[in-house]
Amino acid sequence: MSCQLVKAIIENSIVVSAIESKQIVNKAIRVHNLSPVAAVAMGRALTMAALMGKEFKNAQDYLTVTIDGGGPLGKITVCADGKGHVKGDVINPQCETLLKQDGTLDIGAAVGKNGSITVIKDIGLKQPYVGMSKLVSGEIASDFAYYFAKSEQQPCGVTLGVGLNKKSCKSAGGVFVQVMPNCREDILFRVETVMYAMDEMSYQFDGSTAEEVIMRFFGEFNPVITERSEVTYKCDCGKRKINRLIKGLGKAEAEQILAEQGQIEVCCHFCGKKYVYDKQATEKLFTK
Ligand SMILES: [Zn+2]
The missing domain is CATH 3.90.1280.10 (HSP33 redox switch-like)
Incomplete structure (x- = not known):
């Protein structure tokens, strides 16, 4: 069961990637018997790994991300390769449900924010690339955005969402917006305004494809679709x-x-x- 990922370019200066990732999250829930907070945290991390893996040029390129925030969930590890495969692991998959005051799942509290996010990219060079930054919220999306800004000096926007229906994933997806150095200020400002309005990503992907989500938010910029591909939760052990x-x-x-x-x-x-x-x-x- 695979998930569709779509990449588009806006004004030759902003790359927008989106994935509808429900099947990936459901596979992770089945493999690890994830509790609700664990499913949402790991689902978000896997969705981001899928988006990052699509940046690779070669099939054997490999990415490992660890998110270690000191919370009750323990360390989350997610991996992606250049073939469109992702996988993940978490220390405490049955982590108890933690709620915010508004009754929604408190992912930041489960992950914790006293720690770091580490990205290891092996693209066949002598040494793998290792980047690291501190966690800002433990909510995953903002932690990745901060990581890209601090560690890779890459301004970007990240929004991730996982919606649950009892013990399974109802809808999930993510959007990754990368700004190239040649981007005009007025375009950047407009895209940022669109990004701020992108809340509750799981609803956006409920019944919608990645391409539909891109068009819904960025249609006014006439995005040019550059890639359509598939991502699957698949382990490379053997x-x-x-x-x-x-x-x-x-x-x-x-x-x-x-x-x-x-x-x-x-x-x-x-x-x-x-x-x-x-x-x-x-x-x-x-x-x-
Ligand atoms: Zn395996």
Whole structure:
């Protein structure tokens, strides 16, 4: 099940990306059995990872974002590659419901704001790019916007929304607006005015495609659609990765686990898939 992502350009100087991300969020809810606050926080982070992953030029480019705010939800990790795949993990997926005074979910309190957001981009260079900034609200969208302004010196607007229907996602999506250096002041001012009016993003994506949301808000600027693509929640774990992990334990440690538990069981944090190695399979790994 994939989600549609659309990119458009305005006046040759502002790039608008939008994704309708309900399926991604629902997959995350199923994989991790997320509580409501966990679903919204992780859903927003995954939606942003999907938007950021679309900036990559190559399929093997890879992005990892960690949001660690010191709140009861614990650290959120989301990853995206250049192939249109995202995945995520959170320390406390069953985090209790926290409410604001108006009765809505308090995502900032669940994530916490005493911490940082870290972005690692591996685009095949010798060293991966690492950027970091402090969290401003724990509400995710404003934290990403602050990160781009501070760490990547990229003025941008980020708006993310996840709406729930009991335990599943009813609607979700996000819009990412990047301003290029050649942008005229009057255009920037008008686009900022539009961005301020974009609240409750989950409603905007309820029954609407990414393209419809772009046209609804930015239609007056005659945006030119430059890309339509798909993003899916898909884990890239596999036998080879897990083999490497077990080899990394070292022979002595692996044998000790076998002696104590009869087998070595590895469960992927991102998709829940189980990998089981019996004595024979483990020996084979270390004799190869
Ligand atoms: Zn996996």
